[in-house]
Structure formats: C-alpha cells, structure tokens
Amino acid sequence: MLKEKFGFIGGGKMAEALCKGIIRAGLSAGSNIIVSDVLAERCRLLKEEIGVQTTQDNHDIAAFADVIILAVKPQIIGEALENIKNDITPRHLIISIAAGIPLHFIESKLRENVRVIRVMPNTPCLIASSATAFAPGKHTTEGDKKLAHAIFNAVGKVFQLEEKYLDAVTGVSGSGPAYVYMFIEALSDGGVKMGLPREIATALAAQTALGAAKMVLETGQHPAQLKDAVTSPAGTTIEGVSKLEDGGLRAAVINAVEAAALKSKKLGELL
Numbered sequence: 001m002l003k004e005k006f007g008f009i010g011g012g013k014m015a016e017a018l019c020k021g022i023i024r025a026g027l028s029a030g031s032n033i034i035v036s037d038v039l040a041e042r043c044r045l046l047k048e049e050i051g052v053q054t055t056q057d058n059h060d061i062a063a064f065a066d067v068i069i070l071a072v073k074p075q076i077i078g079e080a081l082e083n084i085k086n087d088i089t090p091r092h093l094i095i096s097i098a099a100g101i102p103l104h105f106i107e108s109k110l111r112e113n114v115r116v117i118r119v120m121p122n123t124p125c126l127i128a129s130s131a132t133a134f135a136p137g138k139h140t141t142e143g144d145k146k147l148a149h150a151i152f153n154a155v156g157k158v159f160q161l162e163e164k165y166l167d168a169v170t171g172v173s174g175s176g177p178a179y180v181y182m183f184i185e186a187l188s189d190g191g192v193k194m195g196l197p198r199e200i201a202t203a204l205a206a207q208t209a210l211g212a213a214k215m216v217l218e219t220g221q222h223p224a225q226l227k228d229a230v231t232s233p234a235g236t237t238i239e240g241v242s243k244l245e246d247g248g249l250r251a252a253v254i255n256a257v258e259a260a261a262l263k264s265k266k267l268g269e270l271l
C-alpha cells in the first residue's frame, strides 16, 4: 500500500479503470483516492461503485492528494490546469494521461519547478493487464519516476521512454485495445457465420487472442515464427491467412497506428 494520496481530475472511463485497478492491486484504498467530475451523477456513481471520495470542485483535489492525475480530455487540459494552478505546491506530483499533450505545455501552465510525468496507459489497467509508457518531465526526481513505475507496474507492464515516443505509444497501446476488440468481434462473427453460438464464438475468439499474445510474450519467438507453426502446408490456416492478406489486414493495422499517432501529435499542436 502506497502512502501517497491520489486525486483524479476528470472521473471518466480512464479514471474509473485506473481507480479500480489501483484498488484491486492493493496500491491504495478508496478512502485515499479523490476524484472530481463536473457531473454530480458521475460522482455519485464512482463513490457508490468504487468507494472513492468525490467532488465537483477541482480545488478539493490538491488539498487532499499528493499525486494528481489529469484525466480529462486533451482539449480541456488547459482549462483544468488554469483552474488548479494556484493549488499546486512542491508536495504534488502531476501525472497527465491526456493523449498528445506535451510535458512542456503542462509545465508552462503551472508554477516553476512543478514535477510532471506524462503517461499513456490503456484501459486493461482495470484488470492489471495494462500496457503503459511514461516520460518524466524537467523537474521529476528519481523518487517520482519510481513512484510512477510502481503505480503502473501494479496495473500491468510499464516502460519508461523519452517523450518523443509517446504519440507512437498512443497509436499502438493507448488506442490498441479498440483494434484488438474489433479483431475479436470479427473473429467471433466469422464463427457465428459458420454456425457457432455467439457466446461460444466470442469466448473462443477472446481466449485465442489472449493465448496468442501470451505466446509472443512468454516464448520470446517472433510473431512470424509462431504464425508459421500454426500454418500447415496445404492446411486450413493458410487459407485463412491468404484471405487476411487479400483484405489488407497488415496495411490496415499499420495505417491505423499511424493515423492514431498523428492525431495524438496534432492534439498537442492545436493547443
């Protein structure tokens, strides 16, 4: 259990997933977390479902928390920082999970020497299976980096990277779960087309994605080697693989990552 208290500005999908993940991982208790949201109904729901404290006033966040997680949409980060800048003191560590928002923007909106870390997590942090990358700001200490590592390591895998890579990370793992859900849904649709009950088809598709991902991570083999091991000469798999190539799966995925990464970059440039 960490001694630091956590405050979230923005109580949406990602704050909810992170709060649940942090509590489930035993890193903090609901009573040590406060979340702000503009909607009273959202506050009520978070309080009832997760047991965190809630507020509609962002000024309450810095008064309570040591670590402040910026979890509002990138487009309103500037407004949220303006709102809290006078509340931030040297005891606070600011963690931004907003896509595309550069460290220098956040640092420039706060008082001098404020410690800021930019993080790109993903929603599987809810079940301790997140893929996260973070980049430290100008004034972060070794202790801050260790703390960020500890938080995101508890809810999945975490990598410290230079900030220049974070837009690409957003394209791969920040947005990535959506692509994988689409693939699983399509795999299930294929099963249904061929007569499987939907529930079975989705369970088989999701377990297949999970197993294949674990094979990549645990065997250390190249994905192409693992694919070749499934693909028997004149067998069934090569028929399917050939259709995926016809449909441009690889190009579609590469283009998706590029588009999401470029959008992340653009969000930072529009400020």
Ligand SMILES: NC(=O)C1=CN([C@@H]2O[C@H](COP(=O)(O)OP(=O)(O)OC[C@H]3O[C@@H](n4cnc5c(N)ncnc54)[C@H](OP(=O)(O)O)[C@@H]3O)[C@@H](O)[C@H]2O)C=CC1
Residues within 6 Å of the ligand: 009, 010, 011, 012, 013, 014, 015, 036, 037, 038, 039, 042, 058, 070, 071, 072, 073, 074, 076, 079, 080, 097, 098, 099, 120, 121, 122, 123, 174, 175
């Ligand atoms: N969803 C994801 O998978 C990931 C998201 N992120 C990043 O996390 C951040 C949050 O994303 P997500 O949770 O999906 O977004 P949501 O829109 O679900 O959450 C943001 C919440 O903040 C509320 N809000 C708006 N203005 C304020 C304010 N001034 N003070 C407090 N709360 C406010 C919003 O209310 P209202 O809706 O009424 O405006 C909403 O409930 C984004 O910056 C995104 O880029 C990063 C990684 C993954």
Ligand SMILES: O=C(O)[C@@H]1CCC=N1
Residues within 6 Å of the ligand: 099, 170, 174, 175
């Ligand atoms: O779609 C988005 O903008 C956010 C950032 C990464 C995942 N979801």
